[in-house]
Amino acid sequence: MNSKTNIKEPNGKLGILTPGMGAVSTTFMAGVIAANKGLGKPFGSISQMGKIRLGKRTEDRNPDIKDFVPLASMQDMVFGGWDIFYDNAYESALNAGVLEKDLLNSVKNELSEIKPMPAVFDHKFVKNINGENIKKEATKMDMAKALMADIKTFKEENNCDRVVMVWCASTEVYTQISDIHLSIDKFEKALEENHPGIAPSMIYAYAALKSGVPFANGAPNLTVDIPAIIELAKQLNVPIAGKDFKTGQTLMKTILGPGLKTRLIGINGWFSTNILGNRDGEVLDDADSFKTKEVSKLSVLDSILEPEKYPELYKDMYHKVRINYYPPKGDDKESWDNLDIFGWLGYKMQIKVNFLCKDSILAAPVVLDLAVFMDLAQRAGMKGIQEWLSFYFKSPQTKEGLQPIHDIFLQRIKFENTLRHLMGEELINYLGLDYYEED
């Protein structure tokens, strides 16, 4: 048996701050407030509805995760955020058009109170939108300081015990790690010098870590993936995680992929296309923002299928991902996947998936769980990259030199074993040989 980790109790309020108060963020906030009023259930949230098996199967111990680990309660959450538009969370949720008007009206008072703080924004990083609610400080370091002041004020005004930050803002253009991102010193100098290579999302991440606030990245931008921020997280004992919420088509890919692979079904081609019409779709209509998303979406299959180990099955697979902005769809994304597969003696077959999903409905529970588990990580003294939360991301962040695990079922085992480890319970690998021993 492991020894139990010393975890601080989740007393008091948890502040959840989201850079970006668009469709995902407001669907999440409205959902928690509605669930707290008994108006709906947080389906899809493992922190709220998941169970975990403990001990041997014969013991029949399957507590709710929220009773097993000390987690912040939904009743103790308060919300805030930043956006380039002035709309409060109620107006923004109406505009996003994800949740029905009736439901939104029943949480209108609470949502209307959540007003976006002025954003750190740079049009060069998100080209297809423009807003007025932005900070005007002279340098990027001054912007970071202004964000730290926002966090402090939010925490005091809302009487929060702890705060976490989850990036729910637009996808930034594709950037690569350069010299200024390599160390804390270089990064801070670049902030002072207003270097163009520092993206707004990195400034939020820096401000969060400097304020002792865990940061989870829901978009595919680099943000917390740069060495300077990773080093800072370790140095300041703050958890970070990323990147890009795993929802929609990629969720389906990471469900189907491991299934086909485990039965050694070959794949010749996997073509994925989407149409979506929300603001996210508009931002991704820009080639540079799409590139960031494309890299994140394409990375998924390789590590699941391991073509280098199974060249006859997967080496020549043609994998294509397309995203098309189509306004009439709104947040109701539609995706099509065509899989050309082959089996016994190379005989060809096809699978077609047509997923009519609501992106923000799939993302909201992910935001909730990330906030809850990042807060747990912080209270348990876990610093730096939280790979056990890979389960929630399209491009899971791992320690340098490690291959990310994309298989959602392996990710789930790692996630559960981390919780068991924290609570001093036996780890479970599901491999017991039950003809020799009880598992």
Ligand SMILES: NC(=O)c1ccc[n+]([C@@H]2O[C@H](COP(=O)([O-])OP(=O)(O)OC[C@H]3O[C@@H](n4cnc5c(N)ncnc54)[C@H](O)[C@@H]3O)[C@@H](O)[C@H]2O)c1
């Ligand atoms: N919905 C999903 O299933 C899903 C899955 C994976 C990733 N994501 C990512 O999550 C993010 C949010 O998605 P969404 O559908 O809510 O998009 P959205 O366009 O509705 O909301 C994003 C908001 O961020 C704001 N914004 C942009 N730059 C900002 C900045 N620098 N500071 C503060 N606010 C800023 C925009 O004004 C907008 O209101 C996107 O990056 C998207 O790619 C979403």
